[in-house]
Structures are given as C-alpha cells and as structure tokens.
Amino acid sequence: MEKKAKKNDIILIVxxxxxxxxxxxxxxxxxxxxTKDGVAVVKIDGEEYGRYSLTEDxxxxxxxxxxxxxxxxxxxxxxxxxxxSCRDGICVKHRPVNRKGQSIVxxxxxxxxxxxxxxxxxxxxxxH
Amino acid sequence: MTTKKIAYLGLLIALAFVFSYVExxxxxxxxxxxxxxGLANLVIIVALYTLGEREAFLxxxxxxxxxxxxxxxxxxxxxxxxxxxLSFAVMVLAKKMKLLSVxxxxxxxxxxxNVGQIIVAIFVVETASLIYYLPVLILAGTLAGVAIGVLGAxxxxxxxxxxx
Numbered sequence: 001m002e003k004k005a006k007k008n009d010i011i012l013i014v015x016x017x018x019x020x021x022x023x024x025x026x027x028x029x030x031x032x033x034x035t036k037d038g039v040a041v042v043k044i045d046g047e048e049y050g051r052y053s054l055t056e057d058x059x060x061x062x063x064x065x066x067x068x069x070x071x072x073x074x075x076x077x078x079x080x081x082x083x084x085s086c087r088d089g090i091c092v093k094h095r096p097v098n099r100k101g102q103s104i105v106x107x108x109x110x111x112x113x114x115x116x117x118x119x120x121x122x123x124x125x126x127x128h
Numbered sequence: 129m130t131t132k133k134i135a136y137l138g139l140l141i142a143l144a145f146v147f148s149y150v151e152x153x154x155x156x157x158x159x160x161x162x163x164x165x166g167l168a169n170l171v172i173i174v175a176l177y178t179l180g181e182r183e184a185f186l187x188x189x190x191x192x193x194x195x196x197x198x199x200x201x202x203x204x205x206x207x208x209x210x211x212x213x214l215s216f217a218v219m220v221l222a223k224k225m226k227l228l229s230v231x232x233x234x235x236x237x238x239x240x241x242n243v244g245q246i247i248v249a250i251f252v253v254e255t256a257s258l259i260y261y262l263p264v265l266i267l268a269g270t271l272a273g274v275a276i277g278v279l280g281a282x283x284x285x286x287x288x289x290x291x292x
Contacts, residue, residue: 009232009277016239016270024263 037117038098040079042072045110054079054098054115068109079113081106129183137175137183144171144191152199165272166238168195172216173234173280178288181220188212203252207245214244230284234277239269 038054042062052060052074059082060072070091071083078096081104091106091113103114129137147167168191175184192212196205219237222228228236242265250258 005227005229005232008227009229009235012228012232013235013270013274016235016266020263020266020270023266027260027263 038077038100039116040072040074040097041114041116043112043114049111051116052079062111064109064111070106070109070111072113079104079115081113084109133179133183137179137187140171140175140179141187141190141194144168144187145194147171148191148195149199152195166241166276169215169234169237169241169272170276170280170283173219173230173237173276174283174287176219176223176233177230177280177284185216185220188216206252207248210248211241211244214247215241229277230281231274231277234280235270235273238271238273238276239266242266242269 040052040054042049042052042060044062044064049062050060052058052072054074054077057075059074062070062072068085069083070081070085073080073082075096078098080096081091081094084092084106086106086108088108091104091109091111094104097104097113097115100115100117103112105112145168147170151164151167172184172188172191175187189212192205192208196202196208200208215237218240219233222233222236243262246258246261246265
C-alpha cells in the first residue's frame with residue numbers, strides 16, 4: 001500500500017512536469033504563430049491608409065496631401081518609423097513595435113501605426 | 129473538540145502564521161508572480177493527516193485571514209483565498225482516494241494553489257494572457273509540493289505518535 005502510493009506519487013510528479021513542458025511548448029508555438037500574423041495598420045486622421053504584414057521587410061514612404069511624410073520601415077518582424085517631416089520627431093525616436101496593441105503616433109501628421117493580430121503586449125508589472 | 133485538540137490546533141495556527149511571516153520576509157523571486165515555497169502548507173498537511181479535514185480547513189482559512197489583515201490587503205487575501213480553497217479541496221479529494229502518499233497530496237496542493245491564484249488573477253486583471261505563466265507555475269508548484277510533502281511526511285510520522 002505504502003509502496004504503491006509512493007509509485008503513484010512519482011507518476012504524478014512526472015505527469016505534471018511533462019504537462020508543464022507541453023503547455024510551455026504549446027504557448028511558444030502559438031506565440032510564434034500569432035506573431036507571424038502581425039500587421040502594421042497605418043491610419044491617417046482616423047482613416048485607414050494601409051496594412052503591412054510584419055513578415056516581409058519593406059520600406060514604405062507615406063505621403064500626406066499637404067506634403068508632409070513618414071517613412072515606415074518593417075524589418076525582423078518589427079515596424080518602425082525611421083524618417084518623418086514633423087518637427088518633434090517623436091515618432092522617429094519611438095522604438096520599433098511588434099506586439100498587438102502597440103502603436104507609434106505622429107501627432108503633427110495625425111498618423112498612427114498600430115499593430116493588429118500578433119502577440120499580445122506583455123504585462124509590465126503585477127502588484128499584489 | 130477536546131481541549132487537547134483545541135490546544136494543538138491553536139499551536140498549528142500560530143506556526144502557520146509564523147511560517148507565512150518568514151516567507152514574507154524572504155520572498156523567493158522566480159520572476160513569476162505567485163511562485164513560492166508555501167511553508168504554511170506544511171502545517172496544513174500535518175494538520176490534515178494528524179487532526180482531520182475540518183480542523184485543517186479551519187486552520188487554512190484562519191491563517192489566510194490573519195496573514196491578509198497583517199501583511200496584505202483585500203486583493204492579496206482574495207488571491208490567497210482562491211488558492212487556499214482550491215488547493216485544500218484537491219488535497220482532501222486526493223487523500224480520500226488513497227492513491228497517493230503525503231508527498232503526492234502535497235504536490236497536488238502546491239500546483240492547485242497556483243492554479244487557483246492565476247484563475248483569480250485572470251479575472252481581476254482581465255488579461256487571459258496571464259495563462260502564459262501557467263507552465264512555470266505548475267512546475268514551481270510541483271517542486272515546492274515535493275519539498276513540503278517530504279517534510280510533511282516526516283513530521284506527520286513523528287507528531288502522529290505523540291498526538292495519538
């Protein structure tokens with residue numbers, strides 16, 4: 001009886017560790033999959049201008065009617081604004097985005113680059 | 129409850145409270161919220177095997193309320209309650225099925241304590257992606273459960289003799 005219970009304990013522990021590993025691998029797989037589907041959506045003054053998949057590298061020059069522009073560059077699955085006509089250049093300084101819900105905003109040009117699909121943004125911190 | 133039982137239960141409640149305080153002093157940070165050794169669970173295991181289910185449940189609930197009011201807040205108490213109740217229910221079930229030894233029961237307790245907390249966290253923060261923590265929490269719960277279970281079996285064996 002005692003011995004059998006000990007054996008069951010070990011089976012339980014092994015099953016739990018395998019389950020944890022399987023869940024971990026599963027999550028990795030889904031994360032990768034959802035990152036692959038990531039799309040950078042460019043909106044100007046609230047209107048959608050274009051959607052660019054994060055999977056292929058490209059450089060897109062977005063021209064606005066009034067002559068101002070922003071350059072959207074997609075490399076290594078990340079979207080970044082590398083050049084812009086605006087004075088403050090906040091959008092250029094902003095670090096590249098690749099997670100769902102992240103965005104780069106250029107207020108002077110009323111341009112927003114937002115990531116759709118893709119992996120959800122990580123939690124910054126949790127307090128108890 | 130006999131006087132002896134009451135005294136013994138009081139002793140265990142105090143011990144569980146002190147263990148919680150010790151753990152509060154030296155938090156083991158694994159980079160994942162909710163992962164800890166769960167020293168207090170050692171006392172609950174011992175109570176479960178030497179006193180009984182009702183007494184052990186009482187001990188678990190009193191400990192959570194005491195610790196919540198002393199070191200925590202309403203939110204942390206909510207997490208503890210969810211973890212504590214789920215973990216206790218699973219441990220009692222596992223004990224009744226008589227398939228596992230003290231170590232196995234403790235492992236299940238550790239794992240489900242974490243599962244209970246993460247479920248509450250998902251509802252509180254409204255972020256399903258917290259489920260990503262689950263594999264690490266299952267692993268952490270298993271390891272902590274083994275440590276506590278081996279200790280618990282040793283203590284139960286020795287205390288059981290004095291108590292009975």
